[in-house]
Amino acid sequence: MQKQGRFFRRRYMLVPTLWTVIITILLLLTITVFFVNNVAFFLAKQEPVKANILVVEGWLEPAALSQAYAEYKTGHYDLVITTGGPEARNFTDQFDSYAEQAAYQLALLGLDENKLQVVATPASAQDRTYLSAVMVRKFIESSIVGDEVKGINVFSADVHSRRTQFLYQQAFNVLPIPIGIISAEPEDFTLENWWQTSAGAKTVLVELIGWIYAHCCFDLPVRNSYQEMWGLPRDETIK
Numbered sequence: 685m686q687k688q689g690r691f692f693r694r695r696y697m698l699v700p701t702l703w704t705v706i707i708t709i710l711l712l713l714t715i716t717v718f719f720v721n722n723v724a725f726f727l728a729k730q731e732p733v734k735a736n737i738l739v740v741e742g743w744l745e746p747a748a749l750s751q752a753y754a755e756y757k758t759g760h761y762d763l764v765i766t767t768g769g770p771e772a773r774n775f776t777d778q779f780d781s782y783a784e785q786a787a788y789q790l791a792l793l794g795l796d797e798n799k800l801q802v803v804a805t806p807a808s809a810q811d812r813t814y815l816s817a818v819m820v821r822k823f824i825e826s827s828i829v830g831d832e833v834k835g836i837n838v839f840s841a842d843v844h845s846r847r848t849q850f851l852y853q854q855a856f857n858v859l860p861i862p863i864g865i866i867s868a869e870p871e872d873f874t875l876e877n878w879w880q881t882s883a884g885a886k887t888v889l890v891e892l893i894g895w896i897y898a899h900c901c902f903d904l905p906v907r908n909s910y911q912e913m914w915g916l917p918r919d920e921t922i923k
Contacts, residue, residue, distance in 0.1 A: 724875040724888050727843035727895060733864030735835030736761055739820055740790070741813075741848070742768030742782030744841055748868035749786060752839040753793040755866055759837070763829060764795060767816040769805035781805065808914070811902070813848055817855035818912055824859075835862040842870040843878075843891040847898050854904055 700708070738761040740752045756764055768782025779785040781804035791797050803823045805816045824833055836856075840848040845867035852863045873884030905912035 720879060721876075723892060724843055724878040724884075727846045727888065727891050728867045728870075728875055729846040729849060729865050730867055731849065731865050732759075732837050733835045733862040735759070735837040735862070735864055737763050737765065737824075737829070737833055737836045739765045739767060739836055739838045739852075740786055741816070741838070741840050741844075742766045742784075742786035744786065744839075744868060745871055746789065747871050748839075748841055749789050750793060751868045753790055753795055755837075755839060756790075756795060761799070761837075762832070763799055763801055764790065765801045765803050765820055765823070766790065767803050767805055767820060769812060769816075770807050806913075811851075813844075814851040814855060814902075815913070817852040820852075821855050821859065824861075833861055835864060837864040837866055839866045839868065842867050842875070843888050844894075847891065847895045850895070850898055851902075854902070857904075858907055 738752070738756055738759060740749070744752065752764075766783040766786040768786060770781050779788065781802075783802045783804040787797075787800050787802045791800060801823070803816075803819050805812065805819050808815050820836075836852070838845075838848055838852055845865045849863060849865035852865075856863055870878075870884070870887075873881045873887070878884035878888045905914075
């Protein structure tokens, strides 16, 4: 019979063999390499639909706006909608919102101003992309173009695009309008080697966290509620 001490007793446990350790390490390395090689392409989603409306996120860099203009020229769109609020990054005092600034830049590129619609977003501390989508939905619901919308393509920035499409689909879930997404080519890094630059590493990791948050923690507000339009003061909430 096995003796047991007053304070300690003997137990047996299984430990992995050397081959188990090697296989586990190789498996983890394979998963890591696969993640590194594909995560940027996964986030930079390209899924355009047959659409006659092009929505351009107004905070995009000038190079990305030029790509959006090229998409307009080849996409046979009836209307281009620019979005964005009064956030500070890349913003000038000449305009009251990114939506206005982007519309101005697109017009300089040659886009017919009669096919441009500015849909500015109120200042908001969070969920800015979702609020922009809600404002676009509100414009479509309240305008004469609503009955003529065949589909909407949203032009977004590289690895921000997958999250953008998801939030637009959430905002438009009450309307039978297909929402496509087109991502701009990144300017400061490449999708293949995003980890080799600080800009690429920061952008990809932040957007990955944002995409995970949107899927696991984003609580879809009730349509037309104050929570959905919380960027506006309560007494100005659109009904």
